[in-house]
Amino acid sequence: MKKIIIKITILIFCLSITGCFLRPYVPTIQQGNIIDQSAITKLHYGMNKEQVYSLLGGPVLVDVFNNDYWTYVYTKQVNGGKITKKSLNLNFRDNKLATINGKLKPLKTKGPVSF
Numbered sequence: 001m002k003k004i005i006i007k008i009t010i011l012i013f014c015l016s017i018t019g020c021f022l023r024p025y026v027p028t029i030q031q032g033n034i035i036d037q038s039a040i041t042k043l044h045y046g047m048n049k050e051q052v053y054s055l056l057g058g059p060v061l062v063d064v065f066n067n068d069y070w071t072y073v074y075t076k077q078v079n080g081g082k083i084t085k086k087s088l089n090l091n092f093r094d095n096k097l098a099t100i101n102g103k104l105k106p107l108k109t110k111g112p113v114s115f
Contacts (some may be wrong), residue, residue, distance in 0.1 A: 010097075024091040026080040032060050035086045047097045052090065059090075068092040072102075 003008060026107035029061055052070070072088040088102035 028079065029075075029077045031075045033057050035072055035074045035088055040088070043097070043100060047101075048095050049092060052097060056088075074088050 035056070039056055041053070047055075056072060060073045061071040063069040063071075068091060070090045070092070072090070074086045075083055077083045086103060088100070090097060091099040092099075
């Protein structure tokens, strides 16, 4: 009888201690527009809004008071770790892309378009 109690105690102890080492599944979380360098290299000053929309998709944020200012934001978190964030701000003048601000920029830029 004592051997059975000892075995059950050891079994319960082993099962309870394994819970300390198991980690729950944490999915990768992606939010916003996927902003990658290949799409950014196709951007160039002077593009109209429709061309930019077809290339990058709809912006995450459009300024209510200034329809010519578009913001693209992308965040990614892998397995509950550090959150990486990329953002891109585009400004249009007369329906033409005038400025590009963000960490990712086109490889060949000629500078802002002046109207």
